[in-house]
Every structure is written in C-alpha cells, then in structure tokens.
Amino acid sequence: MCGITGWVSYARDLGTRDGVLRDMTETMACRGPDAAGTWIAPHAALGHRRLAVIDLPGGAQPMKVDTPDGAVAMVYSGEAYNFTELRDELRRRGHRFDTDSDTEVVLRGYLEWGERLADELNGMYAFAIWDERTEKLVMIRDRMGIKPFYYYETDDGVLFGSEPKAILANPAVEPVIGLDGMREIFSFAKTPGFAAWEGMRELKPGHLAIVDRNGLRERCYWQLEVGEHTDDRATTVGRVRELLDDIIARQLVADVPRCTLLSGGLDSSAMTAIAALQLAEQGENVRSFAVDFPNQAENFRAIDVAPTQDTPFVKAVAEHVKSDHENIVLDGAALSDPAVRGAAVGARDLPIGLGDRDNSLYLLFKAIREQSTVALSGESADEIFGGYPWFHDERQRTADTFPWLVDSPLNPGGLLDDGLTRQLDLGAYIGDNYSAALNAAPLKDGETGLEKRMRQVSYMHLTRMVQTLLDRKDRMSMAVGLEVRVPFCDHRLVQYVFNTPWSLKTYDGREKSLLRGATRDTLPDEVADRKKSGYPGSFDPNYLAAIQSQAAELISSNHRVLDFYDKGQLRAATEADGKTIANEQRNAIERVLDIATWLDQRNPTIKLA
Incomplete structure (x- = not known):
C-alpha cells in the first residue's frame, strides 16, 4: 500500500x-x-511513497521496464490478490521477473495485455503507467473504488495523485471550492467522480483513463450487472462461504504483521473467525483489535444504528476463536484533542467526516500500527448483504431519497446560515443525486415490486454509500501507514450477492441471512444472532463538554467558519445541557470544528456565485 x-x-x-x-x-x-522514489522523463514525472507489505526489498518504485522502443514506468498503490496466478501465466508467456512483488506482476501484465490488464486483476489498487513507446499515460482504479485516485486536467496534460493534497501541492492548481463543492461537503450524498475541488476529478471505481496528445478519455471496464440467480438456498449459502474462504485466504498474504478489526458484529466476527481457522492451520493465532471507551457501559445510549455495546460480543468472539486480542481504550481528552481532529480532517482533505467517530478511528488505527502493518476489516458487508435497519423498514426503503438519509441525525444543513441554506439548496442537490443513482441502477427485464426496489436500494448503497465509507477507512488508516483490506469488497462476492433475490437475502426473516447462514458454524450463537450495531461513538460527557468549549472559542474569536452558520443557534448549541442536547446540535458542533480546522489548514477560496 502506498501513495502515488x-x-x-x-x-x-x-x-x-x-x-x-x-x-x-x-x-x-x-x-x-x-x-520514497521519483522518476522523470521529458514529458512525464512519477512520484511514489512506499508502505512495504510484500517483497520488502524488491518492490521499490517507481518501477520501470526498458523496451527497444522506450521505457514503461509505473507507480502503484494497493494489492493484487491474484498476483501469484498472474505471475505464473506471464511466465508461461515468456516474461521473466526480477522481484517477488505484485508490483512487477502488474507492470509486466501491462506489457502483455495493455489496458486489458484491468480485466485480469483481483484486488484493491490505483496505479498509473507512463508508456514512453506511445507517450500515453494509463490510469486504472479498482472495481469497487477501495483505493482512491484523483486527477486534474491541465492545458497540456494531467496531474494525478492518491489524494487531492498531492495535486494541490502543484503551483498550477488553486485550492478553490465552488457552490457544488460546498453542496458535496454538506449533503452526505457522494457524487461518483466528483472531487469537490474545482477542476479536479475522482477516477470512478471500475474505470480507467487514458491521457495522450489528443487529451483525456475515461471509460468503464467493470460495473455491476444483472443476471439470473439459479442457485437454491443451500447452494447460495455454500457459495458465499466458499468465496469468503478464498477471499480471506488471499488477503491474509503479507510479509509483515497482520490483524483483524473486531467489533463483535456479525461481519467482523465472521471474518475474524475464518481468518483464525486458516491461520491455525499454519500454527498461528489471529490478532484482533477493538475500540472501546472509558465508562462506556455507564454512558452508553442505544440508537437505531447502534442498539448494543460492542464489548461483551468482542470478548465472546475473542475467546471463541482464541485470538490474541487487545481493546484500544480512547478517552474523551484524546478524542477532543484539536491535534487529533487536525490529523483526521487533514487526512480526508475535506471536512466531510463524522466527528468523534473519525477521531476515534484515526486513533484506533494509530495504536494498531504500532503492532501491525496490515488489518482486515468487515467494512461493506452491510451494503452487500442488506444489514442496515433501513433495508428492512418499508417507509425508509421506499422514500423518494437515499434511504440512509430518511431518519438520519446527520442533518446536512444543521444550524447553517439562512442565506447559505438558500444558496446551497441541499434538498434539490440530494434529490438530483438520488435520481441519478436510481436511473443508473440496472434492472432485470420484468422485475417489479419489492425485488425491483431492493435491487435499486442495493445498487445505491454499493455505488454511493460504500464509497463514503471506503474513502474514510482508507484515509484514516493510510494517515498512519496502516494497510486496511476489505474482504467483503471482492468483486466476485459483490456481483454474486447483488444478483441474489431479496427473498433469499432475508430467508430467515432477518438482515444478512446469507452471511449468517454461511458463517454461523464459526461463531458463538449470541454473536451470530446479534442485531446490526454500527461503529461506536463516544458518550463521554467530558468529550461533549470539550467540543462545546472549542466551538464557543470559535464564536468568541469570530472565526471565518461563522460565515456559514447561524451564530445564535450555534451559541445555543455550545450552551446546551450535555444530558439533553439535541443530536442536530451536537452534530453541528462537530461539523463546525471540522470545517474550521479545514479552513485553517487549506485556506481554500470559496466561490458561491
């Protein structure tokens, strides 16, 4: 895993x-x-920062191959989980290898297949190849968009990077956010391909882009497709388990210490349990980590997306699979530290985070990185298998908007200034995004009723919501040099479950029936039967008091962020009783602090006209 x-x-x-x-x-x-490494030719310059995971001495980058007609050079971020099979195939085709790295497999794969290399890869990746033979740049992003990739067209070429900050470091680029960029920041409705910064684009998942003297063109090489599902229940459950066994085995391959992120929910527990079985065959125990907070039992308040505490379930799984487990305990002082917020906001490049949940994820990853370099995560199983409460609530899943926004406490425009609220018109922006997502969803001929609607809902989650969560996971983890792998995002599993009828996905009358059925044999019953509970937030009253105080200081100093907010409502939020404060008030305080931090870090030009 790297930065390019x-x-x-x-x-x-x-x-x-x-x-x-x-x-x-x-x-x-x-x-x-x-x-670190750089490579420069007359018309191309490539830069790379390396996190060594496979073939520690042999995977240095930029990597190049000299041909009779010119060099072919590459910068690569990610992992190709099928690199062993691809290397064997390339050897049969006459290629010779100088390293054991997956990086060289990808580069030589391009020499063999050209752009069709994208069809051959299984993994998470974002890479760029400069082909001196034809003076063209090929940029490719993985199918699910696990690894980020941004580009910025110039008058005579392109700039690109794993994150916007790399592009913004070029003096040719001005840090400008326009009206749509501000809408993206406040809407919680991620638009595929839109990077918020003026002139910048995000290479869409499953897409590649070619740059040559004729300009830039982007095309899709993979997308979710509809197909007939002919497997019965037993066969479907068996196929899900078969895929998970293969996926996790591939993603456990590393030349550095690895672990799992264990929340005690079905997703991370099943993944950890399967990893434990596979590592036991090699004489190893799986390592696992979880986040926890002081006095969480006393302070915990149940909400729809997090109805139960994690700790008892984490303990049950760790004991069941005999993992080497550690709870990372984060107190309110650590979470409210402005330096931590600064690191989290800086990692994301935009103030589109979730406050204490971003801060705690950053600190969790930072603590894990002291002991492991690779971590497996249960991220995205809810989007794939239908785990969120709104998948199963008729009012939410049939609403004329993204289901996750229907009863969301994350009011996009909470406490904003009336004038800015009118300018942003977030309702229309979210509505347009929803319509675009709905119209893009592929449907089977004749598909109607509940099956049609749930295919649409699933598609929106897999192309919109999952992108927000994957980007958050990548940025928080890579900010501390931790590689997080997401087994549930293997495109084979995603495509297979996407075409499984909703009636099969809920065959036991509950959420995530297929995943539960496929992995129940590996889990304690109380964990297999646990209802969905999201990533935990802190209920530490000291944390809330600290962020209220920090927001009050912004009001006193008349910080630039106040241009966006209703000062009276914000002041009331800073003075609200911690036991009765409204969710909208707390979330608005978090957003104000994030945006103020971002304004101080980036000093962007805001153009709303």
Missing part, C-alpha cells in the same frame, strides 16, 4: 521540475513511510 502522484505535460520538459514533483510526492509520506 505524477504529472504529464506535453508542452514542457519536466526534467526541470523535479522540485515540484518532490513536493507532490512528500504529501503522500504518511501513506508510504518506508521509502
């Missing part, structure tokens, strides 16, 4: 711009703490 960046310019010699390339590359230092 680069610059293609057909109208200048980039050999004189090595200082700019180094600046762009250095912004990715957290993503790649183990090594």
Whole structure:
C-alpha cells in the first residue's frame, strides 16, 4: 500500500521540475513511510511513497521496464490478490521477473495485455503507467473504488495523485471550492467522480483513463450487472462461504504483521473467525483489535444504528476463536484533542467526516500500527448483504431519497446560515443525486415490486454509500501507514450477492441471512444472532463538554467558519445541557470544528456565485 502522484505535460520538459514533483510526492509520506522514489522523463514525472507489505526489498518504485522502443514506468498503490496466478501465466508467456512483488506482476501484465490488464486483476489498487513507446499515460482504479485516485486536467496534460493534497501541492492548481463543492461537503450524498475541488476529478471505481496528445478519455471496464440467480438456498449459502474462504485466504498474504478489526458484529466476527481457522492451520493465532471507551457501559445510549455495546460480543468472539486480542481504550481528552481532529480532517482533505467517530478511528488505527502493518476489516458487508435497519423498514426503503438519509441525525444543513441554506439548496442537490443513482441502477427485464426496489436500494448503497465509507477507512488508516483490506469488497462476492433475490437475502426473516447462514458454524450463537450495531461513538460527557468549549472559542474569536452558520443557534448549541442536547446540535458542533480546522489548514477560496 502506498501513495502515488505524477504529472504529464506535453508542452514542457519536466526534467526541470523535479522540485515540484518532490513536493507532490512528500504529501503522500504518511501513506508510504518506508521509502520514497521519483522518476522523470521529458514529458512525464512519477512520484511514489512506499508502505512495504510484500517483497520488502524488491518492490521499490517507481518501477520501470526498458523496451527497444522506450521505457514503461509505473507507480502503484494497493494489492493484487491474484498476483501469484498472474505471475505464473506471464511466465508461461515468456516474461521473466526480477522481484517477488505484485508490483512487477502488474507492470509486466501491462506489457502483455495493455489496458486489458484491468480485466485480469483481483484486488484493491490505483496505479498509473507512463508508456514512453506511445507517450500515453494509463490510469486504472479498482472495481469497487477501495483505493482512491484523483486527477486534474491541465492545458497540456494531467496531474494525478492518491489524494487531492498531492495535486494541490502543484503551483498550477488553486485550492478553490465552488457552490457544488460546498453542496458535496454538506449533503452526505457522494457524487461518483466528483472531487469537490474545482477542476479536479475522482477516477470512478471500475474505470480507467487514458491521457495522450489528443487529451483525456475515461471509460468503464467493470460495473455491476444483472443476471439470473439459479442457485437454491443451500447452494447460495455454500457459495458465499466458499468465496469468503478464498477471499480471506488471499488477503491474509503479507510479509509483515497482520490483524483483524473486531467489533463483535456479525461481519467482523465472521471474518475474524475464518481468518483464525486458516491461520491455525499454519500454527498461528489471529490478532484482533477493538475500540472501546472509558465508562462506556455507564454512558452508553442505544440508537437505531447502534442498539448494543460492542464489548461483551468482542470478548465472546475473542475467546471463541482464541485470538490474541487487545481493546484500544480512547478517552474523551484524546478524542477532543484539536491535534487529533487536525490529523483526521487533514487526512480526508475535506471536512466531510463524522466527528468523534473519525477521531476515534484515526486513533484506533494509530495504536494498531504500532503492532501491525496490515488489518482486515468487515467494512461493506452491510451494503452487500442488506444489514442496515433501513433495508428492512418499508417507509425508509421506499422514500423518494437515499434511504440512509430518511431518519438520519446527520442533518446536512444543521444550524447553517439562512442565506447559505438558500444558496446551497441541499434538498434539490440530494434529490438530483438520488435520481441519478436510481436511473443508473440496472434492472432485470420484468422485475417489479419489492425485488425491483431492493435491487435499486442495493445498487445505491454499493455505488454511493460504500464509497463514503471506503474513502474514510482508507484515509484514516493510510494517515498512519496502516494497510486496511476489505474482504467483503471482492468483486466476485459483490456481483454474486447483488444478483441474489431479496427473498433469499432475508430467508430467515432477518438482515444478512446469507452471511449468517454461511458463517454461523464459526461463531458463538449470541454473536451470530446479534442485531446490526454500527461503529461506536463516544458518550463521554467530558468529550461533549470539550467540543462545546472549542466551538464557543470559535464564536468568541469570530472565526471565518461563522460565515456559514447561524451564530445564535450555534451559541445555543455550545450552551446546551450535555444530558439533553439535541443530536442536530451536537452534530453541528462537530461539523463546525471540522470545517474550521479545514479552513485553517487549506485556506481554500470559496466561490458561491
């Protein structure tokens, strides 16, 4: 796992711009703490920061192969989980390898298949290849968008990077946020391909882009497709387990310490249990980590998406699978530390986070990184198997908007200034995004009623909501140099379950029936039967008091962030009793602190006209 960046310019010699390339590359230092490298040709410059995971001595980048007609050079971030099979195939086709890294397999795969390499890969990846033979740049992102990739078209080429900060480090780019960018920040409705920063784009999941002297063109190489599901219940459950066994075995491959993120929910518990079985065959115990908070039992308040505490279930799983387990306990002082918020907001490049849940995820990953370099996560199982409460509530799943926004406490426009509220018109923006997602959903001929609606709902989760969560997971983990793998995002599993009828996904009358049926034999009954409970937040009253005080200081200093908010409502939120404060008030305080931090860090130009 790494950070990549680069610059293609057909109208200048980039050999004189090595200082700019180094600046762009250095912004990715957290993503790649183990090594740095650059490569410059007359019209292409590539930068790389490396987190060494496979073939520690042999995977240095940028990596290139010299051909009779010119060099082919690559910067690569991610993991190709089928690299062993691909290397064997390429050897049969006459290729010779100098390293044991998956990076070289991807590069030589391009030499063999060109752009069709994308069809051959199984994994999470974002990479760029400069082909000097034809003077073109090929940029490819994995099917589910697990690894981020951004680009910015210039008059004579393109800039790209794993994160916007790499592109913004080039003096040719101004940090400007327009009206739609502000709408994206406040709406919780991620638009595929939209990067919020003016002129910048996010390469969509399952897409590749080609840059040559004729310009830039982007095309889709993979997307969810509808198909007939002919397997009966037993066969379907068996196939899900078969896929999970194969996926987790592939994703446990690493030359560095690895672990699992264990919340005590069905998803992470099943993943941890399967990993434990596989590692036991190698004479190893699985390592697992969970987040916890002081006095959580006394302070906990049940909400729809988190009705139960994690700790008892985590303990049950850890004992059941005999994992080497550790709880990472985070108190209110650590979570409310402005430096922690600064790190979390800086990692995301935009203030689109979830307050204490982002801060705690950052601190959890930071603590894990002291002991492991690779972690497996249960992220995305809810989107794939239908785990959220709103999948099963008729009012929410049939609403004329994204189901997760129907009863969300994350009021997008909470406490905003009336004038800005009118300018943003978030209702229309979210409505347009919803209509686009709905219209893009592929349907079977003749599909009607509940099955049709649930296919649409599933599609929206797999192309919108999952992108928000995967981006958050990547940014928080890579900010501390931790590689987080997401087994449930293997495209084979996603495609198979997408085409499984809703009646089969809920065959026992509950959420995630297929996953429960496929993994129940590995779990304690109380965990297999546990209702969905989301990533926990802190209920520490000291945390709330701290962020109220920090927001009050912003009001006293007349910070620039107050241009966006109703000062009277915000002041009332800072003075509200911690025991009775409304969710909208608490969430607005979190957003105000995030946005103020972002304004201080980036000093963006805001253009609302």
